[in-house]
Amino acid sequence: MKNFLIVVAGSVIVGTAYNLFFIPHKILSSGLSGIAILLGLITPVNTGVLNFVLNLPLLVLSVFKLGKKFTLLTVSSVISLSLSLYLLPVVKISSEPILSSLFGGIFTGLGIGLIFRASGSSGGFDIIAMFLAKKKDFPLGAILSALNGVVVIASGFVFGWDAAFNTLVAIFACGKVIDAIHTRHIKLTLMIITSKGEEMKTRLLEKVYRGITMMDGKGAYSGDSRKILLMVITRYELTEVKNLVRETDPGAFVNILETAEVVGSFHRN
Structure with missing residues (x-):
């Protein structure tokens, strides 16, 4: 229920950004929503109806490739x-297109980022980006920006290149905000030095779906024996792991490093 509410709230934020910042200035958003806005501006069909219809084929793909839970949250997002x-209502709250593209991109990225954090997507190219990010450690915002070149080109041919550049600013701002919020692609290496090695190992294996390497250590000054636990986690899991370490051994020493790349078996779901 918590994830469902976050997805709905994020979707409403995205819809508000579209109607207040993008549509009044003929600025397109990313992905299929941008195509829906384009068609909504040049045809009498409402953008909301077009957005729903365009997303139906990808929702079917999502069921088979990304799981029923993800698809259920995505359907909730698309409908919302x-x-x-x-x-x-479509209201022009700013007369400056560049400001509208910037702030519209920021609010859109905020909404989509919240949806991703709740393990859903807003549909469209998000489903394709989520599928690629699941297979490889690509940042979602970068994937979405790459997929949206066709939207920028379409905007330039239909509404002029000033509108295309504004669309590019909006997509760039949106991608940056998404990457700031959705950090699952960021990997961290933890080195935990503790006097309660077996207890620490048991707690972590019970609560965190990650492998652990254990080594023997010895304090250079005290001469006391310690266990050294090495593990790689995602940025999402850091808070949970730190709480587990603190509860198991308040005196444990933990060194946290950002990992550039992981080669080998690493659970990405």
């Missing part, structure tokens, strides 16, 4: 976003 686009 489409209803927001359909029900919320």
Whole structure:
């Protein structure tokens, strides 16, 4: 229920950003939503209806490739976003297109980032990006930016290249905010030095789905024996691991390093 509420809230934020910042200035968003905005501006069909129809094929792909839970949250997001686009009024709150593209991108990235944090997506190219990120350690914002070149080109041909550049600013800002919020692709290496090695190992293996390497250590000054535990986790798991370490051994020493790359078996789901 918590994830569902976060997904709905994030979708409403995205829909609000579209209707307040993008659509009044003919700025397109990323992915299929951008195509829906484009078609909504040049046809009498509402953008919300177009967004829902365009997402249907990818929702079917999501069921087979990304799981039912993810798809359920994504369907919730697509419906919430489409209803927001359909029900919320289109209002030009800024007369400056560049400011609208920047702040629209920021709010859109905030909404999509929240949706990703809740293990869902807003549909469209997000499903493709999520599928690629699941297989490889690509940052989602970078994937989305790469997939959206067609949207920028379409914007330039239909509305002029000033609109295309504004769309590019919006997509760039959106991608940066997404990467700041959705940090699953960031890997961390933890070195835990503790006098309660077996107890620490047991607690971590019970609560965290990660492998652990144990080594014997000895304090250079005290001469006391210690256990050294090495493990690689995602940025999402850091808070949980730190709490487990603190509860098991408040005197444990933990060194946390950001990992550039992981080669070999690493659970990415």
